[in-house]
Amino acid sequence: MTYSFKVPCCKDRLQSIRDFVNNILSSYNLSDVDAHQLVLAVDEVCANLMIHSHHCNPSENIELKIRVEHGRGITFEIRDEGNGFNFCEYREPDLNEIIGTKRKGGVGLMLVRRIMDKIEYDCCAKKHHNIYRLRKSLNFTPKDNL
Amino acid sequence: MVKVSVDLLDNYCLIQVDGEVDASSSIHLDEAMQKAVDASCPNVLVDCSKLNYISSAGLGVFMSYIQEMEAKEKKLILFNMSEKVYKVFEILGLHQLLSIVDTEQEAKKELVG
Numbered sequence: 001m002t003y004s005f006k007v008p009c010c011k012d013r014l015q016s017i018r019d020f021v022n023n024i025l026s027s028y029n030l031s032d033v034d035a036h037q038l039v040l041a042v043d044e045v046c047a048n049l050m051i052h053s054h055h056c057n058p059s060e061n062i063e064l065k066i067r068v069e070h071g072r073g074i075t076f077e078i079r080d081e082g083n084g085f086n087f088c089e090y091r092e093p094d095l096n097e098i099i100g101t102k103r104k105g106g107v108g109l110m111l112v113r114r115i116m117d118k119i120e121y122d123c124c125a126k127k128h129h130n131i132y133r134l135r136k137s138l139n140f141t142p143k144d145n146l
Numbered sequence: 147m148v149k150v151s152v153d154l155l156d157n158y159c160l161i162q163v164d165g166e167v168d169a170s171s172s173i174h175l176d177e178a179m180q181k182a183v184d185a186s187c188p189n190v191l192v193d194c195s196k197l198n199y200i201s202s203a204g205l206g207v208f209m210s211y212i213q214e215m216e217a218k219e220k221k222l223i224l225f226n227m228s229e230k231v232y233k234v235f236e237i238l239g240l241h242q243l244l245s246i247v248d249t250e251q252e253a254k255k256e257l258v259g
Contacts, residue, residue, distance in 0.1 A: 011168075011169050011170035012170045014168050014169060014170055015147065015166065015168070015170075018166075018168075018199070032229070032230050033229060033230050033233050036199070036230040036231075036233070036234075037230075037233070037234070037237075039199075040199075040201060040234060043168060043169075043201050044201060044202055047168065047169040047201065047202075047203070050169075051169065095209075095238065095239065095240075095243070098206075098209060099209050099210075099212050099213060099243070100213065102210045102211075102213065102214070103206070103210065104172075104176070104203070104206035104207060104209075104210045105202065105203065105206050106202075106206070107202045107205060107206060107209075107238055108201070108202035108203075110202075110238060111201075111202055111234070111237055111238065114237050114238075115237065
């Protein structure tokens with residue numbers, strides 16, 4: 001199954017992204033903790049793109065596609081246009097350093113990397129079109145099949 | 147959306163967080179924490195029973211006060227956290243850097259101990 005959702009780059013739309021993901025995940029047999037963490041990973045990537053790549057410009061959009069493979073896993077594909085951010089080159093900051101400098105950000109992508117099994121960044125599909133792919137292997141079974 | 151309240155009590159400040167703390171709403175948690183840290187009460191207790199969601203922005207708020215609290219010799223204790231929210235703190239190892247207990251009673255006990 002594939003699902004798709006497009007939102008303008010406003011931080012107050014993060015809630016609608018989480019609702020969209022939650023709504024899809026609720027039709028599968030997943031633990032609360034697993035579902036919560038998948039929602040969190042998508043939220044973190046979208047927040048990062050909205051803030052750092054798009055400077056919260058509401059005339060720009062990001063698009064989320066979700067592909068569920070029954071029994072195998074889930075792939076979130078987040079697309080945007082503009083200057084991409086290469087996740088694969090991201091180096092994890094030191095937690096003690098963040099605490100020491102009283103910085104309020106910097107751990108979002110750390111969470112994403114620890115939650116998801118695979119993260120890919122594709123900036124070459126088309127010029128200035130970026131694709132961020134988050135993959136998690138989990139035994140997805142629809143609730144109706146019980 | 148999140149609602150954050152701060153009650154200044156004798157021995158501690160009680161912060162109650164109701165809703166979801168994300169990149170757009172973490173500012174409210176930050177303001178409440180700042181108010182509690184600046185207040186004269188010696189400790190800060192955070193009731194997380196209605197905290198349904200926290201992203202890195204919210205975790206960052208708690209992290210950013212760890213040093214200031216230590217410097218002021220104030221205790222910061224979070225309690226009544228749901229399992230799914232606790233697991234988010236656990237992913238980064240923050241459950242070892244912050245004091246997180248099950249109940250309000252335990253939190254109050256920590257103040258004495």
